Amino acid sequence: RLVASGSDLLLEAKTAEVGPGEQFMWRFNTTSNLVKFRLGSEPLIKYKERTVFSKQNYSLLLKNMQHSDSGNYKAVVSGLEEKTVTEYTIRVQVSPVTLTVTPTNPGCYNFTVTCRTVDSQINGTFQCDNKTWCLLHQTHLKDSSLKVYVKESSVICNHSNQVSWKQDVKDVSSLCQKEKCKI
Numbered sequence: 001r002l003v004a005s006g007s008d009l010l011l012e013a014k015t016a017e018v019g020p021g022e023q024f025m026w027r028f029n030t031t032s033n034l035v036k037f038r039l040g041s042e043p044l045i046k047y048k049e050r051t052v053f054s055k056q057n058y059s060l061l062l063k064n065m066q067h068s069d070s071g072n073y074k075a076v077v078s079g080l081e082e083k084t085v086t087e088y089t090i091r092v093q094v095s096p097v098t099l100t101v102t103p104t105n106p107g108c109y110n111f112t113v114t115c116r117t118v119d120s121q122i123n124g125t126f127q128c129d130n131k132t133w134c135l136l137h138q139t140h141l142k143d144s145s146l147k148v149y150v151k152e153s154s155v156i157c158n159h160s161n162q163v164s165w166k167q168d169v170k171d172v173s174s175l176c177q178k179e180k181c182k183i
């Protein structure tokens, strides 16, 4: 299932029969329990700010889905043995990007590009010389899903993951037309 970045996701447990002494859990990627619930007691919830668990039908609402929330979600009932009631594979699509290009003071041939998403940003600088231009460097993030590069007469920011990509493009050809610069 594909989910847009920043959207909410409702996971239905479908038919969960939880007997006395048994425990119901929502598990992420086999290692982390998001919710643990026993009949007659309050649920234990890992991310209280962004999850809503229904004690009536065991559904789980996850708010503001992010890239790192991609993975496997399982509804599990455990008594003497564990059984998986429902399972989902969730892939979160990348969020849109915004690219801005600003001249670097005071050099009129150098420009800074900033590429932003809702939760991260990278910077790059490029230089134009004799009407051609090139990317000098860009900051690197641990998460390499954001990239900025130059192609023909445009600067492109590409935000991608395994399932989707979004881009913003700025035409910068006019920025390199200046023959002289005042410093």
Ligand SMILES: *[C@@H]1O[C@H](CO)[C@@H](O)[C@H](O)[C@H]1NC(C)=O
Pocket (backbone or CB within 6 Å): 012, 054, 056, 057, 058, 059
């Ligand atoms: C379960 O409860 C939640 C929250 O009350 C609700 O949004 C959802 O539609 C319910 N699901 C079913 C299958 O009844």
Ligand SMILES: *[C@@H]1O[C@H](CO)[C@@H](O)[C@H](O)[C@H]1NC(C)=O
Pocket (backbone or CB within 6 Å): 029, 068, 069, 070, 071, 072
């Ligand atoms: C969860 O599992 C998926 C698929 O194996 C993996 O791509 C993702 O990085 C994992 N996420 C976390 C936070 O461990």
Ligand SMILES: *[C@@H]1O[C@H](CO)[C@@H](O)[C@H](O)[C@H]1NC(C)=O
Pocket (backbone or CB within 6 Å): 106, 107, 108, 109, 110, 127, 136
């Ligand atoms: C542009 O940046 C490069 C590399 O940092 C530097 O060598 C050059 O002097 C700068 N040019 C101007 C006009 O600021």
Ligand SMILES: *[C@@H]1O[C@H](CO)[C@@H](O)[C@H](O)[C@H]1NC(C)=O
Pocket (backbone or CB within 6 Å): 114, 121, 122, 123, 139
């Ligand atoms: C990018 O530049 C902005 C302002 O110019 C700065 O606040 C931010 O920390 C920079 N980001 C990185 C990853 O270098």
Ligand SMILES: *[C@@H]1O[C@H](CO)[C@@H](O)[C@H](O)[C@H]1NC(C)=O
Pocket (backbone or CB within 6 Å): 130
């Ligand atoms: C600028 O570029 C043009 C065409 O590529 C070339 O003929 C010219 O010699 C260049 N001028 C300088 C000052 O590098």
Ligand SMILES: *[C@@H]1O[C@H](CO)[C@@H](O)[C@H](O)[C@H]1NC(C)=O
Pocket (backbone or CB within 6 Å): 158, 159, 160, 161, 165, 167
């Ligand atoms: C953006 O990156 C993705 C993944 O690397 C690639 O498939 C896609 O073609 C790129 N888009 C552009 C416009 O370069």
